[in-house]
Amino acid sequence: MIKRFIYSIFSVLLVSGFAYAGKGTIYNYNYDYGPFCINESNETCLGNGSCFASVYIVEHYPISSRDQQYQFLVIVDPNTSILQPGSNYGIQRFGLNYTGNPSDVTVSVLKGVGDNTVDTKWKLKIQYDPTTEEPYGRSFGPFGVFVYDDSTTGNNRKKPLLLHIATNVPGVDVYDFYTPNEDQYIFACHIADFYAESCRSNISSALFAMKTPPTLIELVSFNARSHGTSITLYWSTASEIDNAGFNIYRAESRDGEYSKINEALIPAQGAALVGADYTFIDTDVQLWKKYFYILEDVDTTGAQTAHIDKIISAKPRLIDFIAE
Numbered sequence: 001m002i003k004r005f006i007y008s009i010f011s012v013l014l015v016s017g018f019a020y021a022g023k024g025t026i027y028n029y030n031y032d033y034g035p036f037c038i039n040e041s042n043e044t045c046l047g048n049g050s051c052f053a054s055v056y057i058v059e060h061y062p063i064s065s066r067d068q069q070y071q072f073l074v075i076v077d078p079n080t081s082i083l084q085p086g087s088n089y090g091i092q093r094f095g096l097n098y099t100g101n102p103s104d105v106t107v108s109v110l111k112g113v114g115d116n117t118v119d120t121k122w123k124l125k126i127q128y129d130p131t132t133e134e135p136y137g138r139s140f141g142p143f144g145v146f147v148y149d150d151s152t153t154g155n156n157r158k159k160p161l162l163l164h165i166a167t168n169v170p171g172v173d174v175y176d177f178y179t180p181n182e183d184q185y186i187f188a189c190h191i192a193d194f195y196a197e198s199c200r201s202n203i204s205s206a207l208f209a210m211k212t213p214p215t216l217i218e219l220v221s222f223n224a225r226s227h228g229t230s231i232t233l234y235w236s237t238a239s240e241i242d243n244a245g246f247n248i249y250r251a252e253s254r255d256g257e258y259s260k261i262n263e264a265l266i267p268a269q270g271a272a273l274v275g276a277d278y279t280f281i282d283t284d285v286q287l288w289k290k291y292f293y294i295l296e297d298v299d300t301t302g303a304q305t306a307h308i309d310k311i312i313s314a315k316p317r318l319i320d321f322i323a324e
Contacts, residue, residue, distance in 0.1 A: 024056075027113045027160060029075060031056035033174070038187055038208045052196075052208045053078045053091070055187050057174050061164065063116045068106065068166035072174045076161040078191050086193035086204065090157025093190040093207075097144035097179040102126040104169045109147055110162040118164075121156040122147050145177065157192055185209045217243060217297040219307055220275065224293060224314035231314045233280045235295055240270035247296040247304075248280055254292050254311060265298060290315040 023032055034056035054077050061073035076094055083089070098105065109122035125146040147163065149156045165177060180186050188209035195204070218238040225232050233248060245265040249258035261282060269276035285291060292313045296306045 026056055029058055032059040033057040036210060038189060038210045051079055052082055053189055059174055066166055069168050071166045074163040076189055078159055083194040083196050088154030088193040090159040091161045091189050092157050092192045093148040094161055095146045095188045096177050097181050098177050099179055100176055104172055105165055105167045107145055108164050110164055121151050123150045185211050222295050222310045222312055224312045226314050226316050228318060229316055231282045231285055231316055233293060236277045237270050237275035239275055240268055242300045243268040244298045244300050249294040251292045258294055285316045287316050
């Protein structure tokens, strides 16, 4: 059983349009994680940076008629600020991943907001072979859990899609469903019958997906402040996957030679879907001299990623000031 495992590359989700994770409310559901933005398309919208759908995770969603001890809810919300709905608008297919034993879990689509009845028009495939599941599997690639509207009328398309997951196995939680497949996609959904002005041409149906970003850490901010004869560095993360910790590198010019200034690795405090706040005090500085800093994360395999897009600077003074 994989516990809180998400493939080894996840982060700079900011660059790819991935939104911050955090608690909130949507359709009167109190979600724990999300929104995770689905913003890539295999149609004409590819690469335009808009969020076409969002995924939210409710960590505890028990339904009284079910006896499983652990129950979760995944909410997939198509973005009507980007997509202009037609008469049969909605989500027609959805894929995510599960790496455990399929017999451990019950996965079902609920009829709608406030209605916990299973929608029997929606079908389920778990850990299928995409070469044998025509036509539903092929365009998504190999997803561990795949649900689709079995009707040809469009009457059962979802807006939003409510995917309920239940199990009695203690080791299973929502993190086990938040895993990239072999094509490095975490979620994918097919949205039908819409018009999107942000696309280069008119389309009425498209597959959108969230691809695993290239690094481990979703870095929210990295800042520096002078405190008299020292400089304090502050950084925050929104998520940390397989993160071992951080290093700080310093130079005396932006394009100068950077040297590591922390003696030991600064240990990670965040988790897969929950970030953390950090501080580091640099005391080996001179008054009125400007310093430049780069943050580096190190994963559990030893791989290092320097966040060179967020170089910061500060100059020690006798009074506190915000970095220039």
